[in-house]
Amino acid sequence: MRFLFLTTGSHVTVYAMTALAHAVRNAGHEVLVATNEPLIDAVETVGLPGVSITSASIRRFLATVDSPHEMVVTGRGLGRMAAATLAGLSELAQDWRPDVIVGSSMSYAAGLLAAARDVPFVRHIEYLRIPMAEIDPVAAEELAPELSRRGLGGLPKPDLVVDVSPPSLRSSPAADVHPMRYVATNPQRRLQRWAYTRPPGRSRVLITSGTHHRMLAGRSLRRLAAQLTAVGAEVVIAAPTRVAEEFGATAEDVRIGWIPLDTVAPTCDLAVHHGGATTTMAVIAAGVPQVITPPNTHTRAIADALSNFGAAVTARAPHQADHELADVLAAHSRELLADHRYARQAQALAAELAALPTPADVVRRMETLTATR
Template sequence: MKALFIPGNSPATIYTHTALATAVRNAGHSVFMAGIQWLLPDIAGVGLSPVQISPLSEKDVIAFMAGMPQDPEGAARAAGRVYAEIAVESRRPLLEMAAHWRPDVVVGGPMFYGAALLAHHLSIPSALLEWDRGDASIYEPGAMEVLRPVLDDLGLDRLPEPDLRIDICPPSLRPAGAPEAAPMRFVPTNPQRPLEPWMYARGERPRVCITGGSRVFSGEALHRLAKGVAGLGVEVVIAAPEAVAAELRAALPEVRAGWIPLDVLAPTCDVIVHHGGGATDMTALACGVPQLIAIQDVSVVEMRRLAEAGAAILLGPGEQESEHLVAACGELLGEPRYRERARELAREIAALPPPAEVVGLLTNLATG
């Protein structure tokens, strides 16, 4: 079987599809993973074969992110348009690839509309693998503004439905009315680096990890947050690009900062502070770590559901200052109920079928 994975347009989508793609390859099948130019090193870095479908670079993505509307609805519409534009742009390179390496099945991410279009053109089955707990339907209004002419040309009134849906959400967090899907255990995956013992060993103090990069925490704000959290008597670890991390280490020698594989670090943490990113959220869930979510963006519905389930605190738009973050962090550390609920959700995830057991569903699709 030849399986083509087209996860999406950010590194997080690559990492969350890696476990299944690797399981398919380890079962003896041929696997390619397609992505925009920015993602090719990430695909190669997790040991898969990268195929470029668009020349979009990291610089292009940063420019788009900087110009996104601030309101969740406007941001979702803008993102949907861009995802659809990439899907349309990628049709030609995908078909050129298929002329030489024709896949038997296509596995796409929920916002990568090119997977459904390619499967329709080649008359092959497709699967949709969720990469987080998000509801991708929020992107459809913007996407359809771009996709409508393409669908009309194909004689379609809507995007073709996948032949199989695969979901990684803990069952108790799945919303009512969610589409029927085969469950799969989420397995955290990140680019790696030579490990130091402190990265995988718990110290004497509780550990708080702050991540999210420039989307939330930057410059003086990050400095104040790190200093405030350290004042709680905890060890602070900041997962950040080296340019940011070097300044933090110089200003706050007691804080550990740098590129740290979150799948290694998360099991040693007592709280993870982040921006609502799907991959960070799923990694924290799988490792049973309470979360402090410090921004409301397109993921706000899913993050609120987690907070209502008792495994996180979600701060609203007027609660983004460091004093609010530090106070919420203190509550998560001081109230055992958050840790207990997070561990219950981790047990739900651990009870789901591992990726190796899902490979058979894809082979069944491919062989018809």
């Protein structure tokens, strides 16, 4: 069988769907991942065959937004983006005829293409607290002309919804949702021994703000690291090269650079970050408590869900100077390292994820979809 994966929004959607795409290939099926030009490098990095569907019309659309991340939180933008990709996707589906189409949660073109091809449509909910109930109606309104031309009264309903959220944090425990274990995926690097072993006799704190958000400037990042090493912790800062260069020389108990979270997170006792979906899910899967300083509405929803469960603390500091935020994060970090209740709750969430069906289990479920058509 042929499975066409469609991703939209940010690198998060690519990394979140990678485990399922690899499981499909490992089951002996063919896979293609179709995405927009800004994300094609992520597809290549995780070892999947990728096709860019960026056309002249979608390039014009991308030029109207400040960042691709803007499209993740606006149904109107996502609807426009879906409309702009339909022609390219239809041509792709003529050249490479899919038997099943798997779309990321906000890839509205996936459902439209599946309806046009009369093949099963799988919607992949790739991270926590996506406000689909708010975004879907706006996207449907924006897509009204495309829906009307295809004789559709609304957005096509998926044949299967896959959700990687821990059950305790799921926004809506709908009966038609098929849970799947989250498998952390990210670009890799050659590993040194410290990256997969715990430091003997001391705690380790992971600090990261992903690849797009800047949580702290260099001097304030050093301030946070210094306060953590002062209480005996080793500090690991996962950061792009430009941030590592700005940080400068490190002490023996501070490491900074590109660090694969899937390997390093399980060796840590605490993670301090901005609440990005990929980071959060990787840390949840590792069973590590979190200090989160969320920069926007969606990351605040993620942070609040974890904090309410007792596996994290939310540091709300939108108007504080960087050095003040560093002090707040350091204080929360010391609190969580000293209070083992947070670690117990984090480990409970990790156990929930580990008990969910594997991507291979979900592949077997998807294989049955074509028999019902």
